[in-house]
Amino acid sequence: MKMDMDMDVNIKKNYPSYVRGREIKAEDIEEGRVSYNLHKPNIIYSFTAGQAISKFLNGLKEGKLLATECYSCNRTLFPPRIFCEVCFRPIDKWCEVKDSGVVETFSISYIDPDAKPLEKPIIVAVISIDGASPKMGIMHILGEVEPEDVYIGMRVRAVWKPESEREGSITDIMYWKPAEGD
Amino acid sequence: MTFNEKIVNVRELKHVEGKIELYWIYTSGEAGDKFFKALKDEGKFLASKCSYCGKTYFPPRIYCEYDFSETEFIEISGEGRVRAFAVATLDSYEKPLENPEIYAIIDLDDTDGCIVHLLGEVEIKEVFIGMRVKPVLKPKEDREGRITDILYFKPS
Numbered sequence: 001m002k003m004d005m006d007m008d009v010n011i012k013k014n015y016p017s018y019v020r021g022r023e024i025k026a027e028d029i030e031e032g033r034v035s036y037n038l039h040k041p042n043i044i045y046s047f048t049a050g051q052a053i054s055k056f057l058n059g060l061k062e063g064k065l066l067a068t069e070c071y072s073c074n075r076t077l078f079p080p081r082i083f084c085e086v087c088f089r090p091i092d093k094w095c096e097v098k099d100s101g102v103v104e105t106f107s108i109s110y111i112d113p114d115a116k117p118l119e120k121p122i123i124v125a126v127i128s129i130d131g132a133s134p135k136m137g138i139m140h141i142l143g144e145v146e147p148e149d150v151y152i153g154m155r156v157r158a159v160w161k162p163e164s165e166r167e168g169s170i171t172d173i174m175y176w177k178p179a180e181g182d
Numbered sequence: 183m184t185f186n187e188k189i190v191n192v193r194e195l196k197h198v199e200g201k202i203e204l205y206w207i208y209t210s211g212e213a214g215d216k217f218f219k220a221l222k223d224e225g226k227f228l229a230s231k232c233s234y235c236g237k238t239y240f241p242p243r244i245y246c247e248y249d250f251s252e253t254e255f256i257e258i259s260g261e262g263r264v265r266a267f268a269v270a271t272l273d274s275y276e277k278p279l280e281n282p283e284i285y286a287i288i289d290l291d292d293t294d295g296c297i298v299h300l301l302g303e304v305e306i307k308e309v310f311i312g313m314r315v316k317p318v319l320k321p322k323e324d325r326e327g328r329i330t331d332i333l334y335f336k337p338s
Binding site: 022029032034036037038039040041042043044045046047048049050053054055057094 | 187197204209222
């Protein structure tokens with residue numbers, strides 16, 4: 001360690017000034033002490049949902065959770081796909097699954113997507129949906145429950161927005177609440 | 183899935199719009215900083231000359247790329263000759279421009295470097311390779327230490 005430091009000093013001594021460089025601090029930029037260019041590209045995108053997810057999202061508007069079935073492997077795919085990825089063939093049928101399920105895994109988040117602290121932590125969970133094949137489900141948030149009371153295997157039920165406020169988005173389900181004994 | 187189960191009305195197909203927030207700051211560096219400050223405060227053009235081989239850099243560099251010697255800053259006139267030019271009739275979004283812009287590579291006097299900038303106060307038909315040009319700067323109070331402090335180069 002000592003040797004490394006000595007070498008560092010030697011490099012600084014023997015080389016011309018320009019090798020050393022100059023450190024710039026945030027204040028130098030803010031107060032305009034150094035010249036700079038600020039680039040702010042306008043990066044916008046549009047993500048198309050495709051056939052299956054579009055139909056699924058439109059179903060949410062009516063309070064339905066739509067899934068698809070493959071007769072070859074007898075699986076119920078949720079969220080729906082139009083192509084079975086196991087059998088490599090188109091799906092056979094659209095069907096409806098229940099708006100209840102089981103917490104497969106969960107995580108408690110104390111920060112928002114911008115890494116700002118949240119006043120109240122949100123509980124993000126992967127929920128296996130009743131009526132779909134095992135381990136098929138969606139990621140959503142849990143509500144009406146304290147973080148310390150959540151456990152894997154907890155039964156939950158969807159809490160929907162009023163029908164008039166639904167817009168065909170995954171947020172048409174506000175959250176999932178515990179449904180013990182339902 | 184049968185054909186009539188497919189969504190054919192495009193308005194029923196969903197999409198999600200998003201925006202990626204991103205920005206960055208590109209500093210001009212030691213030599214670029216000196217250059218832009220001289221341009222902003224004094225309206226001067228700086229180049230840098232290698233103290234060993236005499237090569238003159240524009241835009242200025244803090245050391246010579248050929249022999250790694252230190253350079254010294256020198257003042258130049260900013261005048262030069264058109265090496266090459268192109269006429270832009272579309273803007274960067276490919277929308278037609280009302281007044282086409284002339285972009286030129288200009289070899290600056292007393293340097294081995296060049297600058298890419300706009301030509302102004304000249305008709306497209308009158309531009310030729312080798313044309314003498316001189317810079318037109320923004321009024322001092324409008325300058326902000328950027329390359330756009332030079333409005334354009336005009337024939338001299």
